[in-house]
Amino acid sequence: MSVAEQMTEAPVLDQSEGYVTEDGRKIGAVVMEMKNITLRFGGVVAIKDISFDIREGEIRAIIGPNGAGKSSMLNVISGFYIPQEGEILYKGSKRPQMKPYEVARQGIARTFQNIALFEGMTVLDNVMTGRLNHMKTGMFQQALWKGKAEREEVENREVVEKVIDFLEIQNIRKTPVARLPYGLKKRVELARALAAEPSLLLLDEPMAGMNVEEKEDMSRFILDVNDEFGTTIALIEHDMGVVMDLSDRVVVMDYGKKIGDGTPDEVRNNQDVIDAYLGVAHD
Amino acid sequence: MATASTDAGGLVSIPALLDRNATKFATKTAYREKEFGIWQSWTWAETREEVRNFALGLINLGVNKGDFIAIIGSNRPHLYWSMVSAQMVGAIPVPLYQDSAAEEMAYVLDHCGARFIIAEDQEQVDKVIEVQDTLHQFEHMIYLDPRGMRKYDHSALHEYRHVQEQGHAARDELTPELDRRQASLTYDDTCVMLYTSGTTGKPKGVVLSNKGIIETSKASSEFDNLNAGEEVLAYLPMAWVGDFIFSIGQAYWTGFCVNCPESEETLIMDLREIGPTYYFAPPRVFETQLTNVMIRMEDSTRMKKWLFKKYMDHARRVGPDILDGKPVSFGDRFQYWLGGLFIYGPLKNTLGLSRVRVGYTAGEAIGPEIFSFYRSLGINLKQLYGQTEAGVFITQQPDGEVRADTVGVPSPGVEVKIADNGEVFYRSAGVFVEYYKNPESTASTKDAEGWVATGDAGFFEPDTGHLRIIDRAKDVGKMADGSMFAPKYVENKLKFYPNILEAVVFGAGRETCTAFINIDLSAVGNWAERHNIAYSSYQELAGHPQVMEAIQAHVEEVNQSVAEDEMLSGCQVHRFLILHKELDADDGEMTRTRKVRRRIIEEKYHDLITALYDGSDTISTKTEVTYEDGRKGYISATLEIRDAKVVPVTTQKVAAE
Numbered sequence: 001m002s003v004a005e006q007m008t009e010a011p012v013l014d015q016s017e018g019y020v021t022e023d024g025r026k027i028g029a030v031v032m033e034m035k036n037i038t039l040r041f042g043g044v045v046a047i048k049d050i051s052f053d054i055r056e057g058e059i060r061a062i063i064g065p066n067g068a069g070k071s072s073m074l075n076v077i078s079g080f081y082i083p084q085e086g087e088i089l090y091k092g093s094k095r096p097q098m099k100p101y102e103v104a105r106q107g108i109a110r111t112f113q114n115i116a117l118f119e120g121m122t123v124l125d126n127v128m129t130g131r132l133n134h135m136k137t138g139m140f141q142q143a144l145w146k147g148k149a150e151r152e153e154v155e156n157r158e159v160v161e162k163v164i165d166f167l168e169i170q171n172i173r174k175t176p177v178a179r180l181p182y183g184l185k186k187r188v189e190l191a192r193a194l195a196a197e198p199s200l201l202l203l204d205e206p207m208a209g210m211n212v213e214e215k216e217d218m219s220r221f222i223l224d225v226n227d228e229f230g231t232t233i234a235l236i237e238h239d240m241g242v243v244m245d246l247s248d249r250v251v252v253m254d255y256g257k258k259i260g261d262g263t264p265d266e267v268r269n270n271q272d273v274i275d276a277y278l279g280v281a282h283d
Numbered sequence: 284m285a286t287a288s289t290d291a292g293g294l295v296s297i298p299a300l301l302d303r304n305a306t307k308f309a310t311k312t313a314y315r316e317k318e319f320g321i322w323q324s325w326t327w328a329e330t331r332e333e334v335r336n337f338a339l340g341l342i343n344l345g346v347n348k349g350d351f352i353a354i355i356g357s358n359r360p361h362l363y364w365s366m367v368s369a370q371m372v373g374a375i376p377v378p379l380y381q382d383s384a385a386e387e388m389a390y391v392l393d394h395c396g397a398r399f400i401i402a403e404d405q406e407q408v409d410k411v412i413e414v415q416d417t418l419h420q421f422e423h424m425i426y427l428d429p430r431g432m433r434k435y436d437h438s439a440l441h442e443y444r445h446v447q448e449q450g451h452a453a454r455d456e457l458t459p460e461l462d463r464r465q466a467s468l469t470y471d472d473t474c475v476m477l478y479t480s481g482t483t484g485k486p487k488g489v490v491l492s493n494k495g496i497i498e499t500s501k502a503s504s505e506f507d508n509l510n511a512g513e514e515v516l517a518y519l520p521m522a523w524v525g526d527f528i529f530s531i532g533q534a535y536w537t538g539f540c541v542n543c544p545e546s547e548e549t550l551i552m553d554l555r556e557i558g559p560t561y562y563f564a565p566p567r568v569f570e571t572q573l574t575n576v577m578i579r580m581e582d583s584t585r586m587k588k589w590l591f592k593k594y595m596d597h598a599r600r601v602g603p604d605i606l607d608g609k610p611v612s613f614g615d616r617f618q619y620w621l622g623g624l625f626i627y628g629p630l631k632n633t634l635g636l637s638r639v640r641v642g643y644t645a646g647e648a649i650g651p652e653i654f655s656f657y658r659s660l661g662i663n664l665k666q667l668y669g670q671t672e673a674g675v676f677i678t679q680q681p682d683g684e685v686r687a688d689t690v691g692v693p694s695p696g697v698e699v700k701i702a703d704n705g706e707v708f709y710r711s712a713g714v715f716v717e718y719y720k721n722p723e724s725t726a727s728t729k730d731a732e733g734w735v736a737t738g739d740a741g742f743f744e745p746d747t748g749h750l751r752i753i754d755r756a757k758d759v760g761k762m763a764d765g766s767m768f769a770p771k772y773v774e775n776k777l778k779f780y781p782n783i784l785e786a787v788v789f790g791a792g793r794e795t796c797t798a799f800i801n802i803d804l805s806a807v808g809n810w811a812e813r814h815n816i817a818y819s820s821y822q823e824l825a826g827h828p829q830v831m832e833a834i835q836a837h838v839e840e841v842n843q844s845v846a847e848d849e850m851l852s853g854c855q856v857h858r859f860l861i862l863h864k865e866l867d868a869d870d871g872e873m874t875r876t877r878k879v880r881r882r883i884i885e886e887k888y889h890d891l892i893t894a895l896y897d898g899s900d901t902i903s904t905k906t907e908v909t910y911e912d913g914r915k916g917y918i919s920a921t922l923e924i925r926d927a928k929v930v931p932v933t934t935q936k937v938a939a940e
Contacts, residue, residue: 157320161319
């Protein structure tokens with residue numbers, strides 16, 4: 001395909017109601033919008049006046065060199081960090097300051113860069129924790145495990161089992177997480193996030209430290225999740241190849257600033273981005 | 284039809300057996316499948332509903348009598364049902380090996396001219412789509428698992444459940460047609476067509492009639508007193524005749540329950556949960572299980588190791604006798620009972636074999652050590668000898684007459700004779716009708732009187748009447764000095780060592796024998812770990828000097844044992860090497876049933892064979908490998924060639940001359 005053809009076929013991004021990608025996926029309207037976000041830790045400015053949006057059903061990547069502020073950005077989205085300036089619009093309305101659990105209740109789930117699973121618990125139990133927000137019975141009822149609590153567990157277990165089936169981890173269902181290799185732990189983390197049935201899924205370096213085969217598997221799962229459940233995905237990733245293949249749009253950050261935003265092709269040809277990755281002297 | 288009413292009481296087809304079971308065992312569980320972590324089950328009555336709805340759907344899609352329907356996938360109840368549905372509408376099911384590459388599939392699909400294909404999931408659908416342009420008769424594909432299939436062009440693609448629903452919706456209109464088609468099935472109609480794994484050349488389509496399948500199922504069920512209460516685990520490829528007989532033939536004849544595992548990876552866990560009463564596994568599975576047990580015992584505490592050894596020794600001494608009902612002293616029985624309580628019972632439970640009443644192994648020779656291990660635990664493991672063309676059973680071992688080195692007596696209804704050249708022939712009601720579209724092969728295998736050549740050389744033991752198989756008849760050759768060369772005999776002896784996964788012996792027309800060895804990565808890897816030997820790959824471990832030492836010791840032991848056999852003493856291995864890669868079906872070096880393809884290996888590794896005979900110490904080579912997804916790559920290696928000590932047999936040779 002020539003460059004010219006790509007230009008004509010490239011999706012039109014300013015259509016507010018959404019568009020259809022080349023491979024037939026439906027991308028909807030904007031679900032989350034960051035407006036002029038600035039985040040400071042004391043004197044250090046982690047994020048400097050960044051604005052971008054995430055559309056429904058898309059795979060949105062945030063890339064950048066080490067220390068660019070990518071994880072901070074994700075933590076702002078997940079409500080873990082509260083930016084000093086700027087505002088976040090979620091599903092059309094301004095999001096007030098929230099605790100992470102309140103954000104989770106809004107249908108946002110995440111995975112962590114350095115796996116945060118309960119090592120001593122089985123895969124199944126770990127994934128079940130992802131259902132916490134869907135359980136209404138209290139600790140006491142659950143301990144007695146009668147009536148409503150029992151029914152609720154059965155319902156939630158069903159959702160969890162579907163996720164386990166989806167991610168093909170049936171064979172390690174009862175294995176304690178501590179005994180699993182790194183690549184599988186990452187998959188279990190994804191399973192836990194999926195169990196929450198999120199509408200927006202945040203993935204913090206889902207492929208860090210994986211070998212080629214594990215990366216391929218993970219990429220396929222990310223695409224499948226997006227495809228099957230229509231989940232909107234925002235991900236941070238170092239592996240450029242993976243990002244370019246997976247995502248619909250990419251935000252590039254460097255030293256806390258946004259230096260590029262657009263389709264993978266646009267970003268790839270952006271001079272600022274090339275400089276940031278290949279390295280030029282900063283003044 | 285004259286035979287229709289006589290032999291099986293009007294039950295002339297699998298669908299007819301299904302109807303009987305749906306009344307006779309209406310509420311009894313017929314199928315179980317683990318899905319979403321729970322064993323889902325279907326009764327015989329429900330099974331009939333499922334099968335009939337799908338059959339109606341097939342008519343709705345335009346399946347005609349006599350069409351071939353290919354079925355590709357792992358053991359799933361729905362795929363088993365689809366075979367019976369196909370039979371119900373007068374079509375012929377052709378199950379395929381699900382791990383075949385697309386080109387291999389293309390050959391079979393084109394050869395049988397399948398108009399319809401039922402595929403398990405996206406992976407199989409993709410393979411068919413890849414080759415569909417070469418398939419001229421192919422029209423529609425039905426898939427079971429809709430995952431990832433949403434964006435596919437659905438003009439010729441249908442979801443299993445939709446086909447069923449559409450069939451169900453049109454039931455008023457189509458039921459008379461379905462009943463008419465089922466009623467027209469006769470005892471001589473084709474029941475199923477199974478492709479041979481193709482040890483030599485292209486796979487051949489073996490046509491088996493209703494008569495063949497039902498008679499065989501009936502006779503073999505009676506032989507082992509199988510009843511409706513049996514539980515089997517269906518995990519062997521559906522394209523293999525054994526699985527068809529066990530999971531469909533015998534299951535429908537006796538009405539027992541077929542359990543399908545959740546996935547290949549969960550097999551061991553599922554086996555433990557189900558606890559089958561009737562169990563079949565190739566020797567390799569038993570070997571792997573035993574190796575795992577032994578490895579785990581090595582890592583265990585001293586006390587446990589001591590207990591295990593003490594009680595296993597006792598079991599080896601008296602276990603087989605107790606199983607065979609021979610007299611054993613009270614003291615020994617008591618100790619065996621104690622052992623059962625603390626060692627054998629828990630061990631059998633871990634292996635998932637606690638409830639096995641009848642267990643079979645076949646396909647390859649099983650190591651006497653391995654065989655006696657299971658028997659001494661009280662597991663009634665027996666051997667049978669069979670092939671696709673026979674509908675499995677040719678000979679099998681009756682209870683109480685079980686030995687590692689024979690394959691038993693002719694199965695009920697089977698006649699066996701040995702030709703002058705040693706080749707085994709058989710004749711029975713269960714033999715195949717023909718090779719599809721291949722009259723020459725049919726004629727060269729089955730003669731006018733119905734005797735079928737097995738291609739195996741063997742003999743009956745005079746005192747017991749048990750059959751012993753030596754080797755493939757065509758592999759049995761002569762060495763340069765005229766002595767007998769039976770490679771499999773030596774290979775089996777080598778393979779009985781847990782460290783050796785596979786061996787290929789050469790020597791036809793040569794002065795001496797040589798061998799390729801494949802190490803068993805799990806056994807040797809564990810040994811390496813315990814001896815602090817670092818390795819990063821199969822290739823590196825295979826070339827390690829200490830591994831070479833260990834394998835050399837095994838080869839020399841085998842030489843000693845081979846030398847004891849007067850007829851075959853010339854087959855001692857003089858030189859050997861350890862291959863840098865595992866022999867693999869994806870590379871065409873083995874069949875899908877994991878039998879070595881001798882000729883292909885000879886061609887592919889001719890440089891290595893030359894090196895084995897020209898006296899060189901090392902050889903550098905580059906080998907093409909095929910990955911699971913069909914891509915190709917190369918690995919290069921420098922292999923060391925070792926001389927193994929042989930036992931001099933000159934005196935015997937002189938005597939023979």
